Amino acid sequence: EDQVTQSPEALRxxxxxxxxxxxxxxxSGLRGLFWYRQDPGKGPEFLFTLYSAGEEKEKxxxxxxxxxxxxxxxxxxxxxxxxxxxLCAVQAETGGYQKVTFGIGTKLQVIP
Amino acid sequence: xxxxxxTPKHLITATGQRVxxxxxxxxxxxxxxxxxxxxxxxxxxxxxxYNGEERAKxxxxxxxxxxxxxxxxxxxxxxxxxxxxxxxxxxxSSHDSSSYEQYFGPGTRLTVT
Numbered sequence: 001e002d003q004v005t006q007s008p009e010a011l012r013x014x015x016x017x018x019x020x021x022x023x024x025x026x027x028s029g030l031r032g033l034f035w036y037r038q039d040p041g042k043g044p045e046f047l048f049t050l051y052s053a054g055e056e057k058e059k060x061x062x063x064x065x066x067x068x069x070x071x072x073x074x075x076x077x078x079x080x081x082x083x084x085x086x087l088c089a090v091q092a093e094t095g096g097y098q099k100v101t102f103g104i105g106t107k108l109q110v111i112p
Numbered sequence: 113x114x115x116x117x118x119t120p121k122h123l124i125t126a127t128g129q130r131v132x133x134x135x136x137x138x139x140x141x142x143x144x145x146x147x148x149x150x151x152x153x154x155x156x157x158x159x160x161x162y163n164g165e166e167r168a169k170x171x172x173x174x175x176x177x178x179x180x181x182x183x184x185x186x187x188x189x190x191x192x193x194x195x196x197x198x199x200x201x202x203x204x205s206s207h208d209s210s211s212y213e214q215y216f217g218p219g220t221r222l223t224v225t
Contacts, residue, residue, distance in 0.1 A: 034214075043114065043202050043216030044155070087155065097168050098209070100145070102155040 002027040002092050006103035013110050016077045021106045023088030024070040031098065033071050035064050036087040038105065044087055078110045115139065116217035118203050124223045130191040133220045137184055137205030143167070144186040145206075145214060146178055150199040161186055162209040193224045 003026045013019055025033065032051050036044035048057045050066035057064050061082065063074040073086055085105040091098060115138035125131055137144050146158040148171075157170035161180035172178075175193075180186045190197060200221050204214040 036216075041200075041219075041221075043116075043204070043219050045114070046213050046215060049213060089155075098160075099168055099170060100157050100214075102147075102157070104154040 002090060002099065002101040004088055004090055004101050004103035006086075006088050006106050008106060009104065010107045011109070013075075013078055013108070015079055015110055015112050018074070018076045018078070020075070021073040021086055021088075021108070022070060023073070023103055025088075025090045026069075027090050027092040027101070029093040031091040031093055033066055034089045034091070034100075035062075035071070035073055036089065038085045038087055040085075047086075075108070078108075080110045080112050083108055083110045114215040114217065116203060116205050116215055118201075118217035118220050120220060121218070122221045122223075124225065125193060126225055127193055127195060129193050129224075130189065131193065131222065133188040133190070133201050133203075133222075135186045135188070135203030135205075135217060137186070137203075138215055141205035141207050141215070142184065143206045143209055144180055144184070145204040146172075146186070146188050147202040147204065147216075148199045149202060149219075155202070158188070160209075167209050190222070195224050198222055198224045 007022045035047040038044040048064040053068045085107045087105045089102040117136045143162045145160045148156045158172040160168040178188045200219045202219045204216045
């Protein structure tokens with residue numbers, strides 16, 4: 001069964017204090033790994049897709065990287081508006097079917 | 113704004129009842145996905161439709177069903193509702209069936225009393 005584990009569950013940072021969120025996965029037939037941002041009571045907002053080990057993508061203060069077993073979301077000099085829950089998801093193909101599995105998320109709080 | 117619309121925003125109903133949630137995908141998107149998000153289980157994939165046909169199935173209960181219509185909007189039907197069905201239900205859309213980038217709607221909050 002496909003598994004996605006995110007750590008830590010919660011993270012509190014001071015404004016400007018850089019850190020990384022981890023997403024480890026166990027899937028067969030990986031097609032892609034996604035990062036989403038979710039604000040309370042709202043739908044997830046797409047951030048990145050990574051397809052293969054070694055790939056990196058950046059958007060403002062966020063940088064996502066991928067290895068064969070995990071992905072990191074690096075947050076550089078975060079601001080309070082970066083506070084949200086960050087979700088990782090993997091898409092895998094099994095028996096001709098494609099399925100997306102989400103992790104529980106990391107709740108990030110950035111203190112001014 | 114992702115361009116995905118969902119109605120209603122909130123729904124309160126009693127156990128044993130049946131409800132229908134509606135989703136309109138972004139313009140040009142052919143795939144629609146349904147997810148359930150509860151506090152203790154995170155985001156759970158339910159089902160995917162692509163251009164009117166079922167494409168993938170996740171942890172969807174037999175009491176739940178969905179369909180995608182010719183105009184590409186989708187409906188999720190939940191029947192014989194139980195207290196445990198209370199959750200946020202999200203619809204997402206993507207351009208094709210590969211779902212590499214999904215855009216989520218604002219969700220429908222279902223409360224079963």
